[in-house]
Amino acid sequence: MFLSKHVLSSTHKALFQNLRLFSLPSNSHHVLSTHSRDTQLREALLQMALRGHDMNFQDYNTLLNECVSKRAFREGQRVHAHMITTNYFPCVFLRTRLIVFYVKCDSLTNARNLFDEMPERNVVSWTAMISAYSQRGYASQALSLFVQMLRTDTEPNEFTFATVLTSCIGSLGFVLGRQIHSLIIKLNYEAHVYVGSSLLDMYAKYGKIHEARGIFQCLPERDVVSCTAIISGYAQLGLDQEALELFRQLQDEGMQSNYVTYTSVLTALSGLAALDHGKQVHNHLLRSEVPSFVVLQNSLIDMYSKCGNLTYARRIFDTMHERTVISWNAMLVGYSKHGEGREVVELFDLMRDENKVKPDGVTVLAVLSGCSHAGLEDKGMDIFYDMTSGKIGVEPDTKHYGCVVDLLGRAGRIEEALEFIRKLPFEPSAAIWGCLLGACNVHLNVDIGKIVGHRLLEIEPENAGNYVILSNLYASAGRWEEVRSLRNLMFKKTVRKEPGRSWIELDQILHTFHASDCSHPRRKELSAKVQELSVRFKEAGYVPDLSCVLHDVDEEQKEKILLSHSEKLALCFGLIATPESVTIRVIKNLRICVDCHNFAKYISKIYGREVSLRDKNRFHRIVGGKCSCGDYW
């Protein structure tokens, strides 16, 4: 709905009109006092030993609370053991507290044993155990325990619902999630903030954003969490514009924001590549003296990188006191998408040397695709062999194999790539065949391209992109008969894909274009300007690549269609509306087409402008008629 707007001034200008300082819990107190409290705990345990049987509920409860807050496993175990050796019979409250203690100390087995041995259970003990499973990611155990709970006629309450819903995300969860929703309505908990937050989050994560919004609107009171949940719901679905619109509105209505809220806002800004707003959020965070939480810093790294500013991203990364695997991955993905292969390899080496954080599947994926995008085939293959021989500690999955196909294909080792695919221990996916088809197209290997292409059309007949690539391949080999039959096939079988859209940020306003919509106020002027540029570029050698157009029309029409591509309009707008010294930054929601890529090169060459183009796959940095992608993307 908001996406079809072309001038998005309201959202963007007003994002921080209503600046509010926000506070976060500080953890410095805890760190400083650990030592003295440890002594206290040791002292208390000594007292316990001395008192023997003379311990009551209050004494045990105090001790366990200390152990829980300090995650003091050995100490808590001693308390537990003391109950047993002194024949103390803990009540349901204490047993529940013990369960929580074991959960907090990562000992689910101990917790479950205690739960199973309980002579009586109440809704709290059930909820504690269910929550243990959901927090540790054991969704099916959490759900089956919930079902068992219902069978014992224990009625769940707002606590139970809030936690069990978080386990309804996953393969079978939605059916159950809806059933639980019915039960929530029946027992009248839908309007509870915690339950509502959890519920709307579940709907959002299944893509049901309207249901989620409905639940949010019906909440009688809102808090940071419910507001953040709905904002992040939009952001996670890529509805970035809506996420920001809602953020602004809720801020006006007095919402409190915390670091999680800002993380979600940054996600939305990354999607839009709204660098100026991203900087605003960053400044805001610095001014409000927020403790630098890793999650927030990771989000900042990703924001700067997706907004095209790797230097700032790296600056955040370098100043971090603590890094998680996500910090490394965000940085590696950033370099990879910008085609900075050497930086990828260097940073990955640093990660392995430091040996503090273990790489995961995403790490290796970023490294392999970084090598691939930068043309470092040999290095990429070395890393893949390190992986298969267990040196990295990550098992390859389908995506890693896909990267290898890409590495080989890019290097023109097409036969080898095909051999590799045939030896795979699983049925190759459409994505893998697609990689090879792209390689065949670039290296003009019609024979293998034909085999691969038709295999791909069998698996994925609805994907228009496959027809386009195969058709381009046939066209470049002059096989027009095949181009024609392919085109007919395409119009019969493909589904309409997402419409192409490009945008550019100027003075904190996003200007969005797509081919079929002419509502941008300067659209006419821009179309004429694109036309004019095309003529000028032709004199310099530009030849429109008509194979990018698959419609069955004459050449003149094809050229007209090409000139209406959204990225040309956005590029052109950048050219006329920004000063010469500024990089033209354009974002495209899909892969950029060959002709627009070429057009951008001419802009950079003729006008001496630097162009930064972010498409679905990567960044293209175009300077002096040359692109950082090496014309392979």
Added chain:
DNA sequence: ATGGTGGTGT
């Protein structure tokens, strides 16, 4: 007296 919701990288 015991239990609960939102977040970062593909």
